[in-house]
Amino acid sequence: MELDKMDENDWKYHGEGNKSLVVSHVQHARVLRLLKYSTEDAENSPKTTDQAFRHIQNIVDYSQNVMKPLLGEKFVHNGEAVKLPLDFVRQLSLKVQQERPESRCDKVMDTLSGCALCLPNLTQLSSCCCCREHRPPLCIEIKPKCGFLPASRHITKDIKRKVCRFCMHQHFKLANGKWKRLSRYCPLDLFSGNKQRMSLAIKNLIEEPQNNFNIFKGGECIYSCNDDADVLQDLDELAQHLRPYFLPSGSLLNRQQSSKVVLHELIQVIVSALLSSWDCPRSGQLRKTHLSEGRVTCEASLLHRDLLRNGNHCLPKDCVLDKILGTQMLDNLDIEGLSPLLKRVEQHLQMFPKERCRLQMDGPYNASFLEKVQNCPAEDDGSLEYAVGKVHQYRVAMTAKDCSIMVAIATCGEDDGLDQSLEIQTTKPRFTCSVSILDLDPKPYESISHQSRLDSKIVNHYLRRTQPNNQELDNLEELANQSLFLGRDRDGEDCTLVFHPV
Ligand SMILES: O=P(O)(O)O[C@@H]1[C@@H](OP(=O)(O)O)[C@H](OP(=O)(O)O)[C@H](O)[C@H](OP(=O)(O)O)[C@H]1OP(=O)(O)O
Numbered sequence: 343m344e345l346d347k348m349d350e351n352d353w354k355y356h357g358e359g360n361k362s363l364v365v366s367h368v369q370h371a372r373v374l375r376l377l378k379y380s381t382e383d384a385e386n387s388p389k390t391t392d393q394a395f396r397h398i399q400n401i402v403d404y405s406q407n408v409m410k411p412l413l414g415e416k417f418v419h420n421g422e423a424v425k426l427p428l429d430f431v432r433q434l435s436l437k438v439q440q441e442r443p444e445s446r447c448d449k450v451m452d453t454l455s456g457c458a459l460c461l462p463n464l465t466q467l468s469s470c471c472c473c474r475e476h477r478p479p480l481c482i483e484i485k486p487k488c489g490f491l492p493a494s495r496h497i498t499k500d501i502k503r504k505v506c507r508f509c510m511h512q513h514f515k516l517a518n519g520k521w522k523r524l525s526r527y528c529p530l531d532l533f534s535g536n537k538q539r540m541s542l543a544i545k546n547l548i549e550e551p552q553n554n555f556n557i558f559k560g561g562e563c564i565y566s567c568n569d570d571a572d573v574l575q576d577l578d579e580l581a582q583h584l585r586p587y588f589l590p591s592g593s594l595l596n597r598q599q600s601s602k603v604v605l606h607e608l609i610q611v612i613v614s615a616l617l618s619s620w621d622c623p624r625s626g627q628l629r630k631t632h633l634s635e636g637r638v639t640c641e642a643s644l645l646h647r648d649l650l651r652n653g654n655h656c657l658p659k660d661c662v663l664d665k666i667l668g669t670q671m672l673d674n675l676d677i678e679g680l681s682p683l684l685k686r687v688e689q690h691l692q693m694f695p696k697e698r699c700r701l702q703m704d705g706p707y708n709a710s711f712l713e714k715v716q717n718c719p720a721e722d723d724g725s726l727e728y729a730v731g732k733v734h735q736y737r738v739a740m741t742a743k744d745c746s747i748m749v750a751i752a753t754c755g756e757d758d759g760l761d762q763s764l765e766i767q768t769t770k771p772r773f774t775c776s777v778s779i780l781d782l783d784p785k786p787y788e789s790i791s792h793q794s795r796l797d798s799k800i801v802n803h804y805l806r807r808t809q810p811n812n813q814e815l816d817n818l819e820e821l822a823n824q825s826l827f828l829g830r831d832r833d834g835e836d837c838t839l840v841f842h843p844v
């Protein structure tokens with residue numbers, strides 16, 4: 343990429359989240375990730391080009407020196423901080439504006455600094471993984487969120503040990519109008535390692551993607567949450583896109599039958615990719631990570647109790663889910679156990695503000711930061727160092743609870759070489775696949791206190807809605823929502839997919 347010859351016509355809108363907007367190159371498998379900021383919060387945006395560059399370089403360092411060692415070399419692509427011509431960035435901003443979803447337009451793209459993060463386009467397979475097949479690659483993006491129930495002795499509300507954060511948060515989001523329907527997805531099912539539970543989790547993501555699920559074909563997003571949340575997802579249209587990948591061209595199945603088969607096959611491929619151990623492909627069954635029984639089942643999940651009790655609940659060691667879960671579980675005190683330690687750090691920093699630098703509260707994210715994360719003492723010895731170590735661990739866990747997984751797949755013929763990619767073995771066509779993790783930004787130290795407030799709000803709201811003894815249900819709408827939730831619970835076995843052993 344020649345930075346002095348940048349042309350906005352070579353780039354197109356690709357997607358965005360809360361903090362960044364992504365454009366992709368029309369020919370090369372590259373993306374640029376530009377920062378966004380809220381106009382009301384302009385004073386918190388980086389003021390000079392150097393500050394913005396430093397901010398992006400911090401993201402690169404954090405990905406490379408902290409998240410990559412924790413999550414695995416194969417999954418993390420840290421990218422490169424770049425300085426772009428300002429005129430190019432301004433033109434680009436104008437060009438993409440009309441493509442942006444309304445729900446994300448509360449923030450504007452940074453057009454002042456000219457700084458961005460350049461990354462490989464993870465919706466496309468790297469050339470070494472590509473087959474001779476000309477069909478465009480498919481890519482499935484999943485934002486899995488937190489995959490375990492906390493076991494910390496500091497927890498004050500027992501419900502947190504029974505219902506997972508995502509499922510409780512759904513009710514809070516519904517009440518606040520962020521979404522209009524509850525998602526049936528439960529992260530504990532996805533992270534269970536049990537293929538039946540995982541399949542149901544993915545089926546639920548497909549049915550209600552919210553901001554947790556997207557599908558790309560040839561780098562174009564073909565399936566995601568509608569901005570108009572009233573409109574249900576068109577699964578039939580999705581199945582038509584997928585049909586050539588999963589059904590032989592002469593298939594005699596009618597449209598409805600083929601939709602079922604195609605979605606079932608897609609889910610199988612995703613499950614296989616998520617469970618593959620990349621260090622020893624095809625031997626994903628060798629070493630396994632077990633979670634203690636009580637931490638793997640969420641009472642809000644709709645699965646049949648027998649399956650939850652008797653199924654296999656472990657992840658192959660080193661598969662992408664195992665890596666993410668292990669990093670999420672660095673948060674072993676829960677926000678309630680962390681809060682007094684956060685206070686210890688805050689008090690120290692109030693007295694000695696210059697210590698912020700030595701303690702690496704805002705980086706630099708180097709080997710010494712990772713050392714603080716990995717070698718934090720197991721027990722509180724009352725020291726500042728212990729408190730700082732736990733705060734750093736919590737922030738790293740937050741990143742892992744908010745990252746996304748990209749599973750890029752392509753069909754391949756009998757004699758295609760597989761090089762560094764992974765062969766997914768299913769009953770029908772052969773696929774090569776690459777799995778990556780994205781959105782690995784450091785979470786600011788300041789965001790921890792927000793987490794603490796949010797945690798109380800989510801839990802209190804959930805208790806008010808779902809527990810009959812909490813009589814604070816204030817209107818009929820709330821009651822309706824509650825019965826919707828209870829109805830879900832009773833529907834435990836309602837699954838339109840036919841599950842075959844995989
Ligand atoms: O706090 P959560 O669990 O709601 O996560 C936030 C996400 O909301 P979600 O629940 O996934 O819809 C939120 O996602 P959306 O903007 O809702 O798509 C962001 O990812 C946010 O991260 P950041 O503050 O922008 O770095 C996320 O915030 P933090 O990870 O910083 O807490």
Ligand SMILES: Nc1ncnc2c1ncn2[C@@H]1O[C@H](COP(=O)(O)OP(=O)(O)OP(=O)(O)O)[C@@H](O)[C@H]1O
Pocket residue numbers: 356357358359360361362363364373375461462463464465483556744746780781783
């Ligand atoms: N390297 C990449 N290759 C392909 N697509 C990408 C890449 N990085 C990001 N994207 C796409 O852009 C979207 C937004 O990126 P990202 O999740 O990093 O933004 P964010 O603002 O940090 O998100 P969040 O809301 O979680 O804070 C992603 O959901 C993904 O679809």
